[in-house]
Amino acid sequence: MTTGNARLADQARGELARALLSYKRSFIHIGVFSGVINILMLAPALYMLQVYDRVLTSNNTMTLLMLSLMVIMMYALLGALEWVRSLVVLRLSTGFDRTLAPRVYDAAFSANLKSGKLNAAQPLEDLQQLRQFATGQSLFALFDAPWFPVYLLVMFMFHPLLGCFALAGTVILMFVGWLNERMTRPHLQQAGFLAMTSRRDASANLRNAEVIAGMGMLAHLRQRWATQHLGYVREQNLASARMSAIQGWNKGLRLTIQSLALGVGAWLVLQHEMTAGMMIAGSILLGRALAPIDQLIGASRQWSSVKEAEKRLSQLLAEFPPLETGMDFPCPAGALNVESLTAAPPTQTQPVLRGIDFTLPAGETLVIIGSSGAGKSSLARCLVNAWSPLRGCVRLDDAPMTQWRSEALGARIGYLPQDVQLFAGSVAENIARFGDMDDSRVMDAAQMAGVHELILQLPEGYQTLLGENGMGLSGGQRQRVALARALYDRPRLVVLDEPNANLDQAGDAMLAQVIARIKQAQITCVVVTHKPDILKQADKLMVLHSGTQADFGPTAEVMQRIQRGNAPAQQVSAVRPPHLNSRVTPLNRTGSADFTQRREGA
Numbered sequence: 002m003t004t005g006n007a008r009l010a011d012q013a014r015g016e017l018a019r020a021l022l023s024y025k026r027s028f029i030h031i032g033v034f035s036g037v038i039n040i041l042m043l044a045p046a047l048y049m050l051q052v053y054d055r056v057l058t059s060n061n062t063m064t065l066l067m068l069s070l071m072v073i074m075m076y077a078l079l080g081a082l083e084w085v086r087s088l089v090v091l092r093l094s095t096g097f098d099r100t101l102a103p104r105v106y107d108a109a110f111s112a113n114l115k116s117g118k119l120n121a122a123q124p125l126e127d128l129q130q131l132r133q134f135a136t137g138q139s140l141f142a143l144f145d146a147p148w149f150p151v152y153l154l155v156m157f158m159f160h161p162l163l164g165c166f167a168l169a170g171t172v173i174l175m176f177v178g179w180l181n182e183r184m185t186r187p188h189l190q191q192a193g194f195l196a197m198t199s200r201r202d203a204s205a206n207l208r209n210a211e212v213i214a215g216m217g218m219l220a221h222l223r224q225r226w227a228t229q230h231l232g233y234v235r236e237q238n239l240a241s242a243r244m245s246a247i248q249g250w251n252k253g254l255r256l257t258i259q260s261l262a263l264g265v266g267a268w269l270v271l272q273h274e275m276t277a278g279m280m281i282a283g284s285i286l287l288g289r290a291l292a293p294i295d296q297l298i299g300a301s302r303q304w305s306s307v308k309e310a311e312k313r314l315s316q317l318l319a320e321f322p323p324l325e326t327g328m329d330f331p332c333p334a335g336a337l338n339v340e341s342l343t344a345a346p347p348t349q350t351q352p353v354l355r356g357i358d359f360t361l362p363a364g365e366t367l368v369i370i371g372s373s374g375a376g377k378s379s380l381a382r383c384l385v386n387a388w389s390p391l392r393g394c395v396r397l398d399d400a401p402m403t404q405w406r407s408e409a410l411g412a413r414i415g416y417l418p419q420d421v422q423l424f425a426g427s428v429a430e431n432i433a434r435f436g437d438m439d440d441s442r443v444m445d446a447a448q449m450a451g452v453h454e455l456i457l458q459l460p461e462g463y464q465t466l467l468g469e470n471g472m473g474l475s476g477g478q479r480q481r482v483a484l485a486r487a488l489y490d491r492p493r494l495v496v497l498d499e500p501n502a503n504l505d506q507a508g509d510a511m512l513a514q515v516i517a518r519i520k521q522a523q524i525t526c527v528v529v530t531h532k533p534d535i536l537k538q539a540d541k542l543m544v545l546h547s548g549t550q551a552d553f554g555p556t557a558e559v560m561q562r563i564q565r566g567n568a569p570a571q572q573v574s575a576v577r578p579p580h581l582n583s584r585v586t587p588l589n590r591t592g593s594a595d596f597t598q599r600r601e602g603a
């Protein structure tokens with residue numbers, strides 16, 4: 002890791018620690034409660050001591066009664082304090098989650114936007130693991146363990162030999178715990194990693210159930226998953242086998258130490274160096290002193306997986322600092338200015354777009370054409386600020402998109418991606434982008450997208466619930482609902498990436514009407530398409546070829562250049578997407594007839 006990365010990771014670690022420290026008051030309360038609880042925990046041993054050494058020797062029933070009343074009151078107080086302490090921890094746990102979960106959610110979103118490969122749920126699972134560890138039993142153990150010397154001191158006060166024996170026993174048990182952690186850690190780490198990857202692959206693959214069923218891929222995918230899963234089970238078993246061997250020894254050792262403590266006490270009683278009460282009380286105290294040590298050993302077993310989760314989370318938070326707040330510029334007219342734009346996919350440095358430079362006045366419609374892989378969708382992503390430029394700038398009116406607050410910008414933009422994605426929720430919620438629901442605006446968008454009647458025919462109309470990724474609608478219906486979502490609240494710029502990819506002829510005609518409505522509403526519109534029909538409505542036409550702007554200008558002029566054969570060879574081929582050849586007029590010598598002839602005929 003470079004020094005810069007290490008610094009970022011430290012900062013992110015600091016972010017996690019800061020979130021915990023913002024609950025300093027709760028920790029202080031837990032510490033105080035733990036202190037009182039631990040002092041009260043001396044009560045059973047002291048009660049036993051008093052009963053053996055004072056009551057039984059003096060035959061004093063009154064003393065017994067008073068002692069019993071006192072100890073009952075102490076137990077009641079102890080119970081109440083334990084209850085209050087757990088309530089404070091519960092509040093701490095909820096607060097910790099509330100502080101960090103939205104931040105982790107945003108970071109997971111940014112990571113997915115960048116690479117698209119992350120198991121989006123993993124960071125939230127990591128946070129949950131961290132929260133459970135930091136606010137669970139291990140927290141109590143951490144606060145109780147410092148009281149161990151107090152118990153030890155009391156035992157030393159009973160007799161130095163008893164104290165030494167308890168100290169030695171504790172050291173041995175801690176050593177065995179450490180050995181256990183050391184011998185199982187690599188296997189648990191490996192098992193955790195394999196479990197994570199096999200879970201991620203299984204859920205990603207099973208989501209594509211129809212493809213799996215349609216092409217009989219289940220056996221192969223199962224085999225692939227089983228290899229990972231069996232690896233996880235093997236590592237887990239290895240760790241468990243070692244753990245149970247050591248735990249068995251540990252249990253035996255613990256019983257031996259406790260029994261021998263009683264034995265040492267009895268021997269000291271026989272030597273008249275201690276009373277019988279001290280012998281019994283000493284044994285109880287040892288049991289009490291070892292409890293938090295046991296809990297700490299248990300926590301150390303979870304430690305390696307918690308550390309892994311913390312490392313993953315710190316890396317994620319370091320890589321994706323809180324989203325910049327940006328500015329809320331006034332509502333733009335919608336003019337699009339692209340200046341010397343060079344851009345690459347977020348994970349890469351090799352540009353797929355170079356030197357794109359054009360201006361589109363507000364309210365105009367631009368159509369982008371080009372062969373497959375020319376960079377049309379990449380440009381569409383840049384125009385909605387989903388990809389940031391490597392060089393150059395995309396401005397909405399005068400303000401660079403990167404300077405906008407992303408939510409404010411998003412509200413002014415409509416985007417229909419090539420790969421339409423709807424979310425689980427009602428049709429209306431999807432159209433309203435899951436924001437505040439305004440029925441009139443939802444219906445306005447649906448009417449503008451020409452999908453209002455279609456939605457009314459769905460079983461529950463606008464309230465029809467869709468599954469993940471718009472399950473329940475056909476491909477064409479999904480595309481049209483997504484078009485309505487792009488037009489929700491009449492944005493100032495609409496970018497449609499192949500809006501007619503899933504539409505039939507009637508759908509194409511409907512789309513022409515939609516674009517006419519968009520123009521009428523003075524909304525700036527950019528349409529990426531392979532189909533020539535939309536050219537009729539375009540004010541400007543751009544031809545992309547191999548990531549560069551082969552031509553741009555008023556539609557008629559660009560078409561003329563293509564017709565005259567002025568266009569360079571690569572430009573011409575860009576206007577002729579191979580899959581159109583069967584549907585359109587055959588190409589002339591320059592290869593430009595498909596678009597031009599249709600336009601002339603229009």
Ligand SMILES: Nc1ncnc2c1ncn2[C@@H]1O[C@H](COP(=O)(O)OP(=O)(O)OP(=O)(O)O)[C@@H](O)[C@H]1O
Pocket residue numbers: 346347349353371372373374375376377378379380419
């Ligand atoms: N997320 C990505 N990661 C890596 N490379 C990408 C990514 N998106 C696009 N590319 C690359 O960028 C280039 C342009 O792709 P783009 O999808 O923009 O082309 P297109 O013109 O829209 O193609 P089509 O008409 O087939 O949709 C291609 O070489 C593609 O491999």
